[in-house]
Amino acid sequence: MDPVVQMRNIHKQFPHVKAVDGGRIDIQAGEIHALIGENGAGKSTLMRLLYGMYPLDSGTISVGGNVFSAPGYSTKEAIRMGIGMVHQEFMLVNELTVLENVILGFEPTLRGGRLDFSRAEENIGRYIEDYGLDVPLGRTVKTISVGTAQRVEIIKTLYRGAELLILDEPTAVLTPQETEQLFSILRTMRDGGKTIVFISHKLGEIMEIGDRITVMRAGKYVTTLNKKDTNPAELASLMVGREVPGDKPRVRAASTETVFSVEHLYVASDRELSTLRDVSFSIRRGEVLGIAGVDGNGQSELIEALTGLRKIQGGTARLFGRNIVGEKPRAIRAAGLGHIPEDRNVRGLNKDFTAAENLFAARIDEPRFGGWGILRKGAILGYAKNLIETFDIRPAAPEVRVAALSGGNAQKIVVAREIDAEKGFLIACQPTRGVDVGAIQAIRDTLNQAKARGVSILLVSTDLDEILTMSDRIVTLYKGRITSELVNENVNIESLGLAMMGGAQS
Amino acid sequence: METLSNIVTYSLVHATLRMSTPVVLATLAAVISRQGGITNIGIEGIMLFGAYFGFVSAWVSGNWLWGVAASVVAGVVVSAAIGIVHLKHNTHIFVIGFAMNMLALGGTRFLLQQMFNVSGALLVDKPVTLPILRLSLAERNPVTASLFSGYSLFELLAPLLVLGVWYVLYRTAAGLRLRSVGLHEPAARSAGIDVYRVKMRAILLSGVFAGIAGAHLSMGYSSMFVENMTNGRGFMALAAANFGGGNPIYAFLGCLVFGLSDSIAIRLQSTGIPAQFVLMVPYLVTVAVLTSAMIGHSRRSDAARIARKLTEEIQGKEIRGKANEKGKGS
Numbered sequence: 027m028d029p030v031v032q033m034r035n036i037h038k039q040f041p042h043v044k045a046v047d048g049g050r051i052d053i054q055a056g057e058i059h060a061l062i063g064e065n066g067a068g069k070s071t072l073m074r075l076l077y078g079m080y081p082l083d084s085g086t087i088s089v090g091g092n093v094f095s096a097p098g099y100s101t102k103e104a105i106r107m108g109i110g111m112v113h114q115e116f117m118l119v120n121e122l123t124v125l126e127n128v129i130l131g132f133e134p135t136l137r138g139g140r141l142d143f144s145r146a147e148e149n150i151g152r153y154i155e156d157y158g159l160d161v162p163l164g165r166t167v168k169t170i171s172v173g174t175a176q177r178v179e180i181i182k183t184l185y186r187g188a189e190l191l192i193l194d195e196p197t198a199v200l201t202p203q204e205t206e207q208l209f210s211i212l213r214t215m216r217d218g219g220k221t222i223v224f225i226s227h228k229l230g231e232i233m234e235i236g237d238r239i240t241v242m243r244a245g246k247y248v249t250t251l252n253k254k255d256t257n258p259a260e261l262a263s264l265m266v267g268r269e270v271p272g273d274k275p276r277v278r279a280a281s282t283e284t285v286f287s288v289e290h291l292y293v294a295s296d297r298e299l300s301t302l303r304d305v306s307f308s309i310r311r312g313e314v315l316g317i318a319g320v321d322g323n324g325q326s327e328l329i330e331a332l333t334g335l336r337k338i339q340g341g342t343a344r345l346f347g348r349n350i351v352g353e354k355p356r357a358i359r360a361a362g363l364g365h366i367p368e369d370r371n372v373r374g375l376n377k378d379f380t381a382a383e384n385l386f387a388a389r390i391d392e393p394r395f396g397g398w399g400i401l402r403k404g405a406i407l408g409y410a411k412n413l414i415e416t417f418d419i420r421p422a423a424p425e426v427r428v429a430a431l432s433g434g435n436a437q438k439i440v441v442a443r444e445i446d447a448e449k450g451f452l453i454a455c456q457p458t459r460g461v462d463v464g465a466i467q468a469i470r471d472t473l474n475q476a477k478a479r480g481v482s483i484l485l486v487s488t489d490l491d492e493i494l495t496m497s498d499r500i501v502t503l504y505k506g507r508i509t510s511e512l513v514n515e516n517v518n519i520e521s522l523g524l525a526m527m528g529g530a531q532s
Numbered sequence: 533m534e535t536l537s538n539i540v541t542y543s544l545v546h547a548t549l550r551m552s553t554p555v556v557l558a559t560l561a562a563v564i565s566r567q568g569g570i571t572n573i574g575i576e577g578i579m580l581f582g583a584y585f586g587f588v589s590a591w592v593s594g595n596w597l598w599g600v601a602a603s604v605v606a607g608v609v610v611s612a613a614i615g616i617v618h619l620k621h622n623t624h625i626f627v628i629g630f631a632m633n634m635l636a637l638g639g640t641r642f643l644l645q646q647m648f649n650v651s652g653a654l655l656v657d658k659p660v661t662l663p664i665l666r667l668s669l670a671e672r673n674p675v676t677a678s679l680f681s682g683y684s685l686f687e688l689l690a691p692l693l694v695l696g697v698w699y700v701l702y703r704t705a706a707g708l709r710l711r712s713v714g715l716h717e718p719a720a721r722s723a724g725i726d727v728y729r730v731k732m733r734a735i736l737l738s739g740v741f742a743g744i745a746g747a748h749l750s751m752g753y754s755s756m757f758v759e760n761m762t763n764g765r766g767f768m769a770l771a772a773a774n775f776g777g778g779n780p781i782y783a784f785l786g787c788l789v790f791g792l793s794d795s796i797a798i799r800l801q802s803t804g805i806p807a808q809f810v811l812m813v814p815y816l817v818t819v820a821v822l823t824s825a826m827i828g829h830s831r832r833s834d835a836a837r838i839a840r841k842l843t844e845e846i847q848g849k850e851i852r853g854k855a856n857e858k859g860k861g862s
Contacts, residue, residue, distance in 0.1 A: 079722070100724075101721070101722060101724050102724040105724050111722070113722070115718075117716075117718055117719040117722040117723075118716070118719055119711075119712050119715045119716040119719050119720075120715070120716070121715050122708075122711070122712065122715065126708060126712075127719070129708075130708060130709070130712050130719070130720070130723045130725070131709070131720070131723030131724050131725050132723070132724075133705035133708060135704070135705050138704075139704040139705050139706055140703055140704055141703060141704060141705055141708065182723075186723075292842055292845070292846050293842075294835065294838050294839035294842045295835070295838060296833070296834050296835040296838070297834060297838070298834075298838060301838050301842060303842075303845070339839065339842050339843055339846060340842075340843075340846035
């Protein structure tokens with residue numbers, strides 16, 4: 027069978043990184059083609075090139091027999107060729123309705139350019155019925171759930187006439203049950219003749235949904251396999267290019283001393299879904315407590331409240347016996363809190379500053395780094411060099427701007443700074459998001475070492491695997507309430523998933 | 533009491549429309565660019581150029597239509613310059629907008645001196661002005677005459693233009709595209725929309741309206757050109773567009789409030805209150821309106837609503853808790 031899409035010799039250079047370096051892929055009609063690789067392997071970039079979002083540096087794309095090469099290929103062209111893409115960050119306008127979002131750019135109009143809403147609804151109704159893509163057309167996007175928003179994105183591509191659908195890490199934001207629902211929609215679509223490219227780095231999912239699998243590593247094409255001819259272990263070593271050391275067994279904390287506790291915490295949010303109500307939990311010395319939940323169920327608000335960045339409206343939070351409600355972030359840090367923020371680019375780093383400046387930032391008041399408003403550069407560089415070596419940050423250049431570092435190394439700077447601050451309590455949010463496999467392991471090891479030294483860690487992550495490998499106890503957060511609390515031994519994934527959707531509340 | 537009845541009379545309606553129209557037209561320019569995600573602070577300058585070239589062209593040609601045409605051309609040319617510098621060369625809109633405002637201020641003064649050898653104002657014997665529409669039926673009675681007759685062309689057209697802009701923004705494909713560009717550019721781009729073109733068009737159309745606003749200022753609202761005669765109206769327009777949240781109808785209502793306060797201020801001058809205070813009134817009203825609009829908006833926001841609800845919940849719990857304790861005690 028002839029492939030509908032062929033990409034050959036694809037190259038794409040970004041300012042600091044060669045994202046795709048000789049990429050290729052053959053996609054056949056009517057298959058679910060999984061594209062896998064580590065973070066930063068170039069999977070998303072390759073597919074964005076296919077969708078015409080960036081100009082090609084070199085290489086050819088052939089779609090249904092039409093050959094394109096750089097330049098002269100755009101999103102408009104890709105859409106015309108029947109290609110649709112659902113991005114990791116949804117491309118939806120929050121203030122507009124679902125219907126307006128779907129028709130945007132391809133509006134059915136009456137005379138005089140007037141929008142024909144009834145014809146639009148008719149057209150979209152077809153896809154809703156055929157594939158079970160249930161969405162409320164009249165609601166504004168900001169009022170619908172993430173799972174629904176994803177279905178809106180799929181309908182959008184179908185409405186634009188997509189025969190080939192690219193999904194970029196679609197399950198990252200979904201609960202296990204929502205993922206199942208998505209998979210059944212994708213299978214229905216494939217059986218109905220659509221072609222699907224599924225980008226992921228989760229091997230379990232790929233073995234479940236993929237028909238054929240293309241592996242990428244460091245921007246390069248590795249191989250393409252049939253699912254039935256391979257297994258997760260082989261895929262993992264192809265992705266990483268070496269054997270992946272597994273996580274070391276967890277060591278349980280023995281202490282009974284409570285380091286941090288919150289009781290009946292209430293925190294307001296801009297959205298009902300993420301408003302915290304009556305949240306209580308406690309963490310012992312040297313213990314890792316995992317907060318599991320689908321993104322947007324109050325995790326961000328909880329972290330902001332505990333770090334003093336958001337107003338707490340009711341309840342208490344005690345750190346080493348001291349009530350921190352209403353305290354300034356600086357005072358809470360002084361009381362013994364370290365914080366790895368959920369988005370390093372927003373709160374973790376100043377990307378225009380150097381690695382050294384970011385590393386010593388938490389210690390700027392110490393006399394060894396200067397006084398009277400003047401910084402001692404030598405001391406700062408020496409301190410930074412030391413950390414760079416300890417935490418294996420690459421390149422080992424303290425004066426390089428953080429913007430030039432890869433995601434993994436940038437994250438290591440945040441981790442190094444917060445671990446080295448030697449606080450007794452660490453809030454770690456999504457500590458390995460957007461980080462390559464090697465760095466993931468290094469960061470997890472670092473956190474486990476801190477734990478062994480007696481540091482208590484509140485781990486907030488939407489990555490269930492991470493929660494399960496790292497935590498001693500797990501708390502699930504759903505719609506701003508705690509729906510279950512359990513010890514991490516022989517945890518039933520099914521019931522954990524249900525709790526993440528509020529199922530275990532009763 | 534007597535002063536109040538001297539101030540609030542039927543003629544206030546006409547006066548309000550008269551005072552607000554220059555701002556209304558500029559507001560449409562502000563609304564269109566705002567919906568495309570651009571705070572076009574250059575409107576003030578575009579308006580001033582429009583006022584100058586409109587007045588001069590009409591006077592030289594003897595035909596007001598040529599005047600309006602010249603204003604529109606001036607508006608498009610200046611806004612094209614703003615658009616190219618801002619969109620193509622990625623200059624912050626405040627930088628290029630502010631530069632254009634200063635160019636307009638100095639440029640029109642320079643042209644006045646070079647072309648007519650006057651400074652300050654250009655007053656001519658027989659200025660060509662925009663037509664004034666009279667309704668002979670209404671003119672028989674002073675009240676109906678004031679309410680329904682004697683409006684300058686754009687004083688009547690402006691409300692219609694407001695409705696027209698609203699229709700295009702909220703009921704047509706072009707409007708949907710413009711709004712999506714202003715709200716979330718990546719989403720618009722991924723829908724295959726040419727964001728650059730949509731924004732450029734919005735800036736050019738904004739220039740057309742700002743040019744017309746200028747034409748009205750020198751040929752309808754008054755019949756002369758005065759240096760800096762826009763006097764901050766371009767910025768009031770931005771405030772009105774903001775007040776209306778980009779919706780031209782709400783923005784229009786905002787302009788009417790400005791116009792009303794202006795008219796009242798003028799009447800207050802004849803009551804013996806020191807002029808310095810009286811002239812402050814419109815600006816005080818502007819600040820008051822904008823502040824109350826913002827407070828209202830933030831109180832109505834989801835965040836504020838949820839925070840209030842949560843506080844009530846917590847208080848409810850505490851009260852119930854105390855009641856329980858009492859119950860146990862007895």
